[in-house]
Amino acid sequence: MGPGTSTSATARPFFRTLGNTKLKLLAVFLTVLTILLLTLYSSGLSSNISPGAKDELTNEQDYWTWETRTQFRKPQHINDTDDTGRSQNGTCDTFPSDLLSHIQIVLKTSATEDPNRVDTHMASVTRCISNLLVVSDKETELHGHHVHDILADLPLSARNHIPEFKGYEALQHGNNIDGAAGWKLDRFKFLPMVERAKKVNPGAEWYVFLETDTYMVWDNLFRMLEQFNSSFPLYMGSPSPGRGVRDGKVNWFAYGGAGFVLSRAAVDTLVARETGEYGQFIGPSVTEQYMQVVKDDCCGDSVLGFALYEKGIELSGMWPMFNPHPLDSIPFGDDHHWCQPVISMHKSQLGDMIGLADWEDERDRTNPLLYADLVGYLRLGELPERKGWDNGAWGGIIEQPDTLSQHESLEACRQACHDKDWCMSYTYDTAGACVFVRSLKLGAASKPEIAGQFTAGWDNEKIQNWMADNKCEEPKWMKPSLTRIF
Ligand SMILES: *[C@@H]1O[C@H](CO)[C@@H](O)[C@H](O)[C@H]1NC(C)=O
Numbered sequence: 040m041g042p043g044t045s046t047s048a049t050a051r052p053f054f055r056t057l058g059n060t061k062l063k064l065l066a067v068f069l070t071v072l073t074i075l076l077l078t079l080y081s082s083g084l085s086s087n088i089s090p091g092a093k094d095e096l097t098n099e100q101d102y103w104t105w106e107t108r109t110q111f112r113k114p115q116h117i118n119d120t121d122d123t124g125r126s127q128n129g130t131c132d133t134f135p136s137d138l139l140s141h142i143q144i145v146l147k148t149s150a151t152e153d154p155n156r157v158d159t160h161m162a163s164v165t166r167c168i169s170n171l172l173v174v175s176d177k178e179t180e181l182h183g184h185h186v187h188d189i190l191a192d193l194p195l196s197a198r199n200h201i202p203e204f205k206g207y208e209a210l211q212h213g214n215n216i217d218g219a220a221g222w223k224l225d226r227f228k229f230l231p232m233v234e235r236a237k238k239v240n241p242g243a244e245w246y247v248f249l250e251t252d253t254y255m256v257w258d259n260l261f262r263m264l265e266q267f268n269s270s271f272p273l274y275m276g277s278p279s280p281g282r283g284v285r286d287g288k289v290n291w292f293a294y295g296g297a298g299f300v301l302s303r304a305a306v307d308t309l310v311a312r313e314t315g316e317y318g319q320f321i322g323p324s325v326t327e328q329y330m331q332v333v334k335d336d337c338c339g340d341s342v343l344g345f346a347l348y349e350k351g352i353e354l355s356g357m358w359p360m361f362n363p364h365p366l367d368s369i370p371f372g373d374d375h376h377w378c379q380p381v382i383s384m385h386k387s388q389l390g391d392m393i394g395l396a397d398w399e400d401e402r403d404r405t406n407p408l409l410y411a412d413l414v415g416y417l418r419l420g421e422l423p424e425r426k427g428w429d430n431g432a433w434g435g436i437i438e439q440p441d442t443l444s445q446h447e448s449l450e451a452c453r454q455a456c457h458d459k460d461w462c463m464s465y466t467y468d469t470a471g472a473c474v475f476v477r478s479l480k481l482g483a484a485s486k487p488e489i490a491g492q493f494t495a496g497w498d499n500e501k502i503q504n505w506m507a508d509n510k511c512e513e514p515k516w517m518k519p520s521l522t523r524i525f
């Protein structure tokens with residue numbers, strides 16, 4: 040269930056793009072009209088408007104511009120006369136480890152996962168999380184962390200009736216099972232994982248859950264959590280549509296791969312059990328209560344969101360700060376990916392996990408890391424044309440009819456992109472298609488079997504001009520929303 044499955048360029052017909060553009064123009068028109076009317080109206084009234092009402096008007100934006108402060112420490116070795124000790128990456132000297140007692144971080148994995156990925160994650164994203172809680176489907180040790188077999192927390196009587204647990208038994212006896220069998224077990228981990236996190240660190244204010252392909256920008260996550268009260272039942276992440284609830288509505292859950300956060304109050308409500316007159320628990324644990332629901336659903340993140348919903352807690356949708364997409368597909372410079380701080384990304388490539396973690400450590404952390412800053416990591420605006428690369432893999436525009444001259448050659452395609460103000464990059468397919476891309480995107484290597492056909496390039500001059508004209512003056516910390524979705 041990945042929203043990040045790639046669509047080929049040709050799967051985005053021109054008319055659909057046109058339709059979107061028309062809608063966008065209409066939206067822009069209506070917004071401008073509304074602002075105009077409001078301005079006319081309020082200027083007539085401005086002398087009567089109270090300061091409070093004015094504040095309300097300016098607060099209509101869907102973001103906060105909080106002035107936040109990094110919790111990371113200043114690098115100690117910076118010394119004007121000697122910069123040999125400057126590189127802080129590879130160490131945890133600057134990481135704010137003291138926060139870890141009240142922010143419990145939990146990593147979910149499986150014995151069936153690629154060990155390379157787990158190792159890479161633990162050497163980059165989770166490198167400095169000394170009290171990381173690692174949950175899996177088999178007990179083991181990894182890089183100094185105990186790995187908890189979280190499925191052992193499910194009642195044996197229930198497990199015995201679920202065919203998927205044959206795979207689990209095989210794992211316990213030292214046999215290998217394939218990734219598909221591991222994935223079928225994965226959904227059973229979510230609820231016991233939350234219960235275990237509470238047991239391991241009952242005093243935490245926040246519980247943060249990741250998978251081994253989630254990249255987390257800790258600095259931004261810590262900055263954001265400082266702005267919220269953990270006594271509120273908060274459940275934050277990237278919204279994804281889940282189970283049906285009342286009146287034909289769908290429940291939104293936090294997509295697991297993008298990472299999610301639960302406040303202490305949310306966890307307390309979720310794991311609370313009915314208690315009898317002697318203080319003994321008489322109600323089932325949340326894991327037991329939802330065992331059948333999990334069995335009938337595809338996905339544990341969906342059931343977790345549903346259980347929270349049934350206990351009165353709705354998702355605070357934090358897209359695009361929590362992002363279900365990988366770095367190379369992010370459309371930089373669109374309405375959602377520029378001045379917004381980046382908190383998480385999904386499906387990170389191994390090289391990017393290490394690369395980004397090092398890059399972040401070298402970066403000056405005075406300001407939060409915005410999408411606009413990530414362009415520097417990708418070097419967009421400086422990239423030479425690349426063979427075997429596809430910029431349109433995540434959606435591009437192929438103008439019709441296919442007899443247009445830009446479809447004839449790479450040179451014509453490059454020139455035609457250059458001639459359009461909005462075209463930031465292009466991909467030429469020797470089968471006779473020129474694809475224009477409107478947003479700033481890295482794109483990805485083409486499938487090996489067709490790599491010879493594709494060449495991608497960026498209009499660097501236009502990209503640099505656009506960036507110079509669109510510097511971010513303040514961060515846009517997006518307010519929770521379930522209508523703003525990827
Ligand atoms: C900076 O480096 C110089 C030369 O290595 C050294 O003498 C000095 O003590 C250092 N200063 C600090 C504050 O570390």
Ligand SMILES: *[C@@H]1O[C@H](CO)[C@@H](O)[C@H](O)[C@H]1NC(C)=O
Binds near residue numbers: 126128129394398401
């Ligand atoms: C730190 O990061 C830089 C740039 O990514 C890299 O060249 C260097 O090898 C890294 N150093 C360590 C100690 O990891």
Ligand SMILES: *[C@@H]1O[C@H](CO)[C@@H](O)[C@H](O)[C@H]1NC(C)=O
Binds near residue numbers: 268270
């Ligand atoms: C957080 O909210 C709770 C409940 O509304 C309140 O009692 C508490 O004082 C708040 N915390 C802070 C730091 O204001």
